[in-house]
Structure formats: C-alpha cells, structure tokens
Amino acid sequence: MQLYCESVTEYKRLKTREVKIGNLLLGNGHPIRVQTMTTTDTMDTMATVEQTIRCIEAGAELVRITAPSKKEAENLQNIKDELHRRGYTTPLVADIHFTPNAAEIAARIVEKVRVNPGNYVDKKKFEQIEYTDAEYQEEIERITERFTPLVLICKENGTAMRIGTNHGSLSDRIMSRYGDTAMGMVESAMEFLRIARAVDYHQIILSMKSSNPQVMVQAYRLLVNKMMEEFGECYPLHLGVTEAGDGEDGRVKSAAGIGTLLEDGIGDTIRVSLTEDPEFEIPVCMDLVKRYQLASGEKEVARSTAVVANIPAIEKLPYSPFEYKHRESFEVSNIGAKHVPVVIADLSKMETITPSSLQSIGYTYDEATDKWNISDGAADYIFTGKAPLDFALPGTLKVITWPNHWEEASDQSKYFPIYDASGFVEATTKSDTLNFVMVDCFSDDSAINDFTHLDELANNPTVVLCLSSTHKHSMPAVRRMFMELMNRNIKNPVVLITDSSWHTPDEHLIHYATETGALFLDGFGDGICLGMTQESYKEQVSSIKNASGRNYTNNTTVEQFINSTAFTILQATRTRISKTEYISCPSCGRTLFDLQETTAKIRARTHHLKGVKIAIMGCIVNGPGEMADADFGYVGSGVGKITLYKGKEVVKRNVDSNIAVDELIDLLKENEAWVEPLV
Numbered sequence: 242m243q244l245y246c247e248s249v250t251e252y253k254r255l256k257t258r259e260v261k262i263g264n265l266l267l268g269n270g271h272p273i274r275v276q277t278m279t280t281t282d283t284m285d286t287m288a289t290v291e292q293t294i295r296c297i298e299a300g301a302e303l304v305r306i307t308a309p310s311k312k313e314a315e316n317l318q319n320i321k322d323e324l325h326r327r328g329y330t331t332p333l334v335a336d337i338h339f340t341p342n343a344a345e346i347a348a349r350i351v352e353k354v355r356v357n358p359g360n361y362v363d364k365k366k367f368e369q370i371e372y373t374d375a376e377y378q379e380e381i382e383r384i385t386e387r388f389t390p391l392v393l394i395c396k397e398n399g400t401a402m403r404i405g406t407n408h409g410s411l412s413d414r415i416m417s418r419y420g421d422t423a424m425g426m427v428e429s430a431m432e433f434l435r436i437a438r439a440v441d442y443h444q445i446i447l448s449m450k451s452s453n454p455q456v457m458v459q460a461y462r463l464l465v466n467k468m469m470e471e472f473g474e475c476y477p478l479h480l481g482v483t484e485a486g487d488g489e490d491g492r493v494k495s496a497a498g499i500g501t502l503l504e505d506g507i508g509d510t511i512r513v514s515l516t517e518d519p520e521f522e523i524p525v526c527m528d529l530v531k532r533y534q535l536a537s538g539e540k541e542v543a544r545s546t547a548v549v550a551n552i553p554a555i556e557k558l559p560y561s562p563f564e565y566k567h568r569e570s571f572e573v574s575n576i577g578a579k580h581v582p583v584v585i586a587d588l589s590k591m592e593t594i595t596p597s598s599l600q601s602i603g604y605t606y607d608e609a610t611d612k613w614n615i616s617d618g619a620a621d622y623i624f625t626g627k628a629p630l631d632f633a634l635p636g637t638l639k640v641i642t643w644p645n646h647w648e649e650a651s652d653q654s655k656y657f658p659i660y661d662a663s664g665f666v667e668a669t670t671k672s673d674t675l676n677f678v679m680v681d682c683f684s685d686d687s688a689i690n691d692f693t694h695l696d697e698l699a700n701n702p703t704v705v706l707c708l709s710s711t712h713k714h715s716m717p718a719v720r721r722m723f724m725e726l727m728n729r730n731i732k733n734p735v736v737l738i739t740d741s742s743w744h745t746p747d748e749h750l751i752h753y754a755t756e757t758g759a760l761f762l763d764g765f766g767d768g769i770c771l772g773m774t775q776e777s778y779k780e781q782v783s784s785i786k787n788a789s790g791r792n793y794t795n796n797t798t799v800e801q802f803i804n805s806t807a808f809t810i811l812q813a814t815r816t817r818i819s820k821t822e823y824i825s826c827p828s829c830g831r832t833l834f835d836l837q838e839t840t841a842k843i844r845a846r847t848h849h850l851k852g853v854k855i856a857i858m859g860c861i862v863n864g865p866g867e868m869a870d871a872d873f874g875y876v877g878s879g880v881g882k883i884t885l886y887k888g889k890e891v892v893k894r895n896v897d898s899n900i901a902v903d904e905l906i907d908l909l910k911e912n913e914a915w916v917e918p919l920v
C-alpha cells in the first residue's frame with residue numbers, strides 16, 4: 242500500500258498527534274475543528290472584535306487575524322482583551338507572512354501563530370537560482386537561526402503553530418530544487434518541522450494549500466507519507482483550498498479538495514476560503530464535517546441508513562495517489578479515451594419534457610429562427626426514463642432511457658438504452674453502438690455478483706459502465722470498483738452516478754463535489770450524472786428558488802442547479818473547462834479594496850471567457866505569489882491603486898482603481914484572451 246491514510250476501503254481517521262490551542266484540543270481523533278479568518282483591518286480593534294464574534298457565533302472554533310507588522314501583532318492584545326471582556330475565549334491565530342518580528346510578538350499574545358515557510362525567512366524574487374548542496378545547506382542553517390527563536394517562544398508560552406505552505410509562495414530555493422510541485426510543498430514544510438522537532442517542540446499543525454485541488458490533494462497525501470516515513474508519526478493537518486473564489490465555484494472547489502481528503506480520514510481542522518464575509522464560510526465547513534460525525538460525536542460516516550456491506554480490502558493500489566493520471570479507457574461514441582467527461586442531465590423527475598425544459602440544461606430554443614442556442618454549460622445527454630420525446634432535439638443532445646422506451650424510438654442515433662448489469666447480460670435487444678450499464682458497487686451481498694457481471698461486460702465495445710453506490714461510504718466503494726476494473730484490465734469508459742438525499746442546496750453541492758470530485762481527482766470518470774432522491778427533489782423545488790444570493794435566482798430549477806453543479810465540479814477538478822476561472826483571495830486585514838464588489842464587477846464583464854484564469858488579489862505583498870497559475874492578475878498595490886499582471890509579469894503598475902477593470906479588459910484584448918459577449 243502506498244501509505245497516505247489508514248484505509249482506502251473503510252472510514253478511519255488518520256492518527257495524528259494531539260495539539261492544544263488554548264482550551265481547544267485538536268488532532269488525535271478529536272472532532273474536526275472549523276475555522277475562518279477575519280477580513281477587517283487588524284488596527285481597527287472594534288471592527289475586528291465584532292467580526293470575530295460573528296464568526297464565533299456562527300460556529301468557528303478558531304479565528305485567524307492577520308499581523309502584517311509589529312503594530313498589528315501588538316494590537317492582538319487589545320483584540321483578545323476585548324473579546325475576553327465580552328466572554329469570548331475562542332483561541333485566536335496570528336497570520337504571519339514575511340515578518341518574524343511580528344510573529345515573535347504575536348506568539349506571546351495569541352494561542353497560535355501561522356507561519357508560511359515560503360516567506361518567513363526568504364523573500365520571493367521569482368528567480369530561478371541554482372543552489373549547490375553547500376549553498377542549500379547554508380540556507381537551511383540561515384532558516385534555523387531565524388526560525389528557532391520563534392519556536393522557543395511558542396514552547397515557553399504554550400503557543401501552538403501552523404506551518405502553512407502555499408503552492409503559490411514556495412521559496413526560490415525550494416523552486417530551484419523541486420520546482421512548482423507537490424513534493425516541493427512538502428519539503429518546504431518538512432524543513433521547518435525538522436527545526437521545531439530538533440528543539441523538542443511538537444505543538445504543530447501543517448497545511449499544504451493550493452488553489453488547484455489536484456495539487457492540494459497530492460501534497461497532503463505526500464506529506465502524510467513523508468511524515469510517516471521520516472518520523473513514524475503524523476502531526477495534525479489543517480485542510481484548505483486557497484483563493485477558491487465565491488458562490489458555487491468557491492464551495493465546489495473547496496469541497497472537492499477538502500472532501501477528497503476527509504473521505505480518506507485525513508484532516509483535523511478545515512477552513513473554506515471564500516471571497517465572502519468570513520462568517521459565511523462556517524456553515525460550509527460544518528456541512529463538510531457533519532458528513533463524518535454523528536450527533537453523539539462518534540466518528541462515523543453519516544448517511545448511515547444504507548445497507549452496510551464490507552468493501553473488499555485491497556493490498557496495493559493500481560494507480561499512484563500522489564500524481565494525476567487519467568485512467569485509460571476506450572472510446573464509445575463520444576465517451577471515454579481522450580474525450581472530456583460528458584454531462585448527463587437527469588430529467589426523469591420532470592412530469593413532461595418540452596423544448597423549454599431544456600433551457601435548464603443549456604439549450605435555448607428560439608421559435609422565430611427555429612434554432613437552438615447552445616451554451617458552454619450544455620449537457621451532452623439527458624436521462625428521461627420515458628417514451629421518446631415528441632419534438633426534434635438540438636443537434637448535439639442525445640437521450641438515454643429504459644430499454645422498452647428505447648425500442649420505441651424511431652431515430653436510434655439519438656436514443657440509447659440503460660440497463661442494470663444482469664438486465665444487460667440477459668437482454669435480447671441491445672444498441673449496436675452505445676449501451677449504458679448500471680453497477681451499484683458493494684451496496685449489499687450482490688458485491689460478488691457485481692464482480693461476476695464485470696467479466697461479462699468487460700471490454701464490450703458498446704458498453705459504458707455507470708457506477709454508483711448506496712453504501713454508506715459510497716465514494717470508496719466506487720473507487721474500489723475502479724481498482725477492480727484496473728486490476729482486470731477492463732477499459733470500458735465509466736460515468737459516475739451520484740444521488741443526494743440531503744436537504745439544502747449547500748448540502749447537495751458539498752455531497753456531489755465530495756463524492757464525484759474525489760474520483761475525478763484520482764483520474765477516474767469519463768462522465769457525470771447527478772440526481773436526487775424523490776423526497777429531496779420535492780424539497781428542492783422550493784428551497785433552490787428561495788435560496789438567497791449566489792448563482793440562484795427565483796427561477797432556478799432543480800435541473801439547472803444540478804447541471805451547473807456538474808460543470809462546476811468538472812471545472813474545479815480541471816477535467817473539463819467550460820467557464821472563466823476566478824482565483825480570488827478571501828481578503829484579510831491587508832486587503833486594499835472591496836474584494837467582493839470588485840470580484841462581482843470583474844465577473845460581470847468576463848464570465849463568458851471560457852478557460853481564462855483571472856486572479857483577483859487583495860494585496861501586492863502576497864497576491865502575486867499566491868495567484869498560482871492565473872493567466873491575468875488584478876492586484877491591490879496601494880490605496881485606490883491596482884497593478885495588473887499577465888502571468889507573473891507586471892504589465893500595468895498602480896492603475897487608478899476607478900478605471901482598473903476597463904484596463905484589465907484592454908489587457909485581455911491585447912492578449913487575444915477576449916471575445917465579445919453574445920447578446
């Protein structure tokens with residue numbers, strides 16, 4: 242087994258050391274703690290206190306506050322005193338970048354400090370410098386000299402510490418040896434961890450954040466592996482996806498990254514970074530965490546009503562959990578091989594399906610011209626479960642239905658049947674080109690039969706497998722089936738089918754993103770089909786319409802919500818790009834403009850630019866380093882001033898913020914990244 246968790250087939254929390262943060266115990270099987278970070282100016286004591294209280298009232302168990310320099314670090318004392326005066330003793334965390342002096346002050350005041358090993362001692366210059374072994378060792382000695390005093394202060398004051406590596410801010414030294422890789426992130430943290438262990442300090446939590454969930458998941462797994470190999474034990478892990486953005490995108494990206502690791506029992510505390518007010522992050526954290534905790538505090542995957550069967554254990558993974566590689570499959574129609582994953586919209590719960598029903602899934606019929614407008618987020622297939630439709634379909638759309646209805650269809654180039662595994666094996670009539678076959682993985686004693694049917698379905702050139710599971714730990718059940726396919730050299734393409742029985746739009750989003758995101762991030766899946774149980778569907782008809790803000794309007798239908806979620810999951814896992822990608826920081830006390838308002842303005846002008854990555858970052862100190870692989874950057878560089886980037890290169894410095902969005906659009910045009918929006 243490539244060791245990175247306790248089990249890939251059974252839910253078990255990864256055993257980690259216990260860390261005490263004020264009165265809060267974290268790691269060693271304690272409940273997964275939820276946290277956030279304030280966005281106010283740290284020098285504004287009252288505003289920071291008020292916002293911290295809102296976060297605590299929402300459920301935050303730790304609140305982080307930025308301390309960019311000595312004066313903010315000192316003001317943490319006033320903030321803490323005022324909170325205590327009002328009866329709030331939730332532990333506070335000082336967020337430090339670049340300023341050891343501020344860290345050393347903060348470590349004597351608050352319960353925990355966070356340092357970024359990429360910039361605690363090093364200044365990021367974006368220079369590709371070659372280091373000899375001797376020079377590298379000298380650098381380590383320089384770090385040891387500068388970092389040890391902070392460790393000793395923490396040790397003396399009982400202060401905890403997070404060594405928080407960010408993918409976007411690795412030091413030049415790490416970049417020169419490991420490049421921009423998950424291994425570079427791990428080594429960056431390990432260097433600091435070794436220094437702390439050398440003076441017998443262990444109140445440490447680690448994080449490996451990236452705005453790319455693929456990199457983030459690999460880095461955490463590698464870190465666990467490396468800690469076990471070198472120390473024979475693990476320190477607790479703080480999970481997060483950086484600069485995830487806002488709304489649906491931010492939630493899905495966070496859930497795909499964080500949820501993938503939680504499914505494997507990894508993670509002792511989480512923060513969901515949204516470009517929204519920090520208290521809005523907490524319900525999302527709670528939705529993620531409650532999937533693994535019953536009310537009693539017993540550690541167990543929730544949704545425990547399903548039939549419990551054992552998922553067969555496995556000795557060796559037939560793929561690497563530390564690097565992304567798409568599982569090899571053959572092509573059936575437009576599914577599998579090199580095709581991007583297809584999206585199947587489940588319309589089976591609609592009473593009647595008319596041309597206007599298809600608007601929810603990206604097809605708008607224009608009666609005047611008798612033409613269909615097809616959006617970038619248009620589903621590829623619909624599942625109706627009904628008789629053939631009585632209208633002509635848009636050119637690219639195909640229909641999946643039960644075999645008896647499929648047989649009624651006059652145009653069999655547009656209609657395809659779906660069977661269960663035994664139904665397909667026994668069927669006398671099948672499509673010559675494309676048959677969908679459902680396999681419910683390890684849901685009951687039929688597990689053995691599932692394997693038996695596999696051999697009968699194996700490598701049939703017309704069969705697309707549709708894997709799902711009603712097992713209470715369903716993602717690992719489906720993943721185990723993928724392992725079986727790989728071990729048996731079965732290369733049929735696979736569609737992931739996930740139903741949700743949760744209640745609120747956010748719970749559904751998190752469920753879908755965790756269950757399917759985890760599989761896509763491991764390279765599994767050639768298609769996605771999301772659905773809801775009948776009860777949830779009925780609930781959502783009103784709840785999505787009433788959900789305030791974000792991407793939902795009063796007219797949002799369940800089908801539209803699900804279709805949009807499917808495309809957002811594919812975008813977040815970088816398996817199919819259908820829209821603009823925004824990498825926006827959550828903002829903090831360093832932020833130099835209204836990030837939420839500016840992000841909304843930029844989104845309104847650029848949301849049609851499929852595949853373009855735009856970073857919107859609050860400050861020039863961390864922004865450029867943190868904006869990862871963005872194509873263009875909009876970064877606050879002074880009060881009322883914005884600096885624009887193309888990749889990591891400054892192209893327009895200190896632009897007046899009143900015209901900065903227009904200047905960004907001009908920059909996109911100059912670089913052929915712009916297309917006129919359709920009206």
Ligand code: SF4
Pocket residue numbers: 826827828829830831832833858859860861862863864867
């Ligand atoms: S990039 Fe954003 S969140 Fe990060 S330090 Fe700057 S303003 Fe704060």
